[in-house]
Amino acid sequence: MALVGGAVRDALLGGAPLDLDVVVEGADVEALAHATGLPFTFHPAFQNATVTLPDGRGADLVRARRESYPVPGQNPAPQPGTLDDDLRRRDFGLNALALVVRPDGGAELRDVVGGLDDLARRELRPLHSRSLHEDASRAVRGARLAARLDLAPHPDLLAQMPDALTMAQDTPRxxxxxKLLLAEARPGRAARRLEAWGTGAWLGDPALLEALEARQDAGEAVTPQTWAAAALAAAPDPAALAARLGLGDRPLGLLARARSDTFFPEGTPERQLRALLRPQAYVPLTGKDVLALGTPPGRGVGEALAHLAGLRRAGQVGSPDEERAALAAYLRSLP
Incomplete structure (x- = not known):
């Protein structure tokens, strides 16, 4: 039995392990999961189980395996294998380290692909020359890791990026x-890595995400929907990208509201996103404002606001003062 992958990598870097991945050779994984007495989900296709720990985290029990890709971009075909086989099937060298627990309770570090050297250089190196051709999603996973752990791309990774671009449409993962990138602590930094590696077209404009990060760093709360809407904002077809990412309609609705002339209070996601999309935008007059400036109450308020909105769309007003002047002229024209 061995602890492998991200947990070993993070521990060697001095951080708290986030992913718990335990590999066992030739065992009945479903029976092992049952034996823990904890809730679990069994994945028969790969003979893996995800066990829910008492603190709510998930731990993956993985049967050691080899993998091949009959169709690049699609799911791999698994076959039973050894721990070394399991390490060699992984994405990057620094993710192919294992802490083997011996029957006597001792432990040893296993490195069969040179992952310790990659870790020392803080470098992302794919394990073989067709890695990103077989699974283009590894490019995104690499960008997430590079941003989170401040890692540099190995030349082999950069050399395979054209393969990742070619295979992207055939790689649902x-x-x-x-989508997982948008859930990172710093999505803009990860998106910027993709852009630097030549694959920035996959996810909008990293500058928008980085600007949102700056607001977060300044103490503003940023909702998951706001991150998603910012990623969609620069897409040629936001609805198509939202569908591909499985984001649902809420980010699209937020984006539409942020792009509208509707008033939203300070601190709302709409105002936050609007400040990034239209940095020169101003706060238009509200119903309370137009009443104070002499608009007749009732239906007249809505008509005055509609008149001002039309002037904004036509580019005929560009500041609160210009709106006030336009409102005064509008009120004078009323019978």
């Missing part, structure tokens, strides 16, 4: 990885 890539879009799931992009």
């Amino acid at each position: 890539l879009w799931a990885e992009l």
Whole structure:
């Protein structure tokens, strides 16, 4: 039995392990999961189980396996294998480290692909020359890791990026990885890595996400929907990208509201996103404002606001003062 992958990597870097991945050779994984007495989900296709720990985290029990890709971009075909086989099937060298627990209770570090050297250089190196051709989602996973752990791309990774671009449309997992990227602590930094590696077209404008990060760093709360809407904002077809990422309609609705002339109070996601999309935008007059400036109450308030909104769309007003002047002229024209 061995603890492998991200948990070993993070521990060696001095951080708290986030992913718990335990590999066992030739065992009945479902029976092992039952034996823990904890809730679990069994995945028969790969003979893996995800066990829910008492603190709510998930731990993956993985039967050691080899993998091949009959159709690049699609799911791999698994076959039983050894721990070393399991390490060699992984994405990057620094993710292919294992802490083997011996029957006597001792432990040893296993490195069969040179992952310790990659870790020392803080470098992302794919394990073989067709890695990103077989699974283009590894490029996004690499960007997430590079941003989170401050890692540099190995030349082999950069050399394979054209393969990742070619295979992106045939790799459904890539879009799931992009959705996970938006859930990172710093999505803008990860998106910027993709742009630097030549694959920035997958996810909008990193500058928007980085600007949102700056607001978060300044103490503003940023909702998951706001991150998603910012990622969609620069897409040629936001609805198509939202569908591919499985984001649902809420980010699209937020984006539409942020782009509208509707008033939203300070601190709302709409105002927050609007400040990024239209940095020169101003706060238009509200119903309370137009009443104070002499608009007749009732139906007249809505008509005055509609008149001002039309002037904004036509580009005929560009500041609160210009709106006040336009409102005064409008009120004078009323019978």
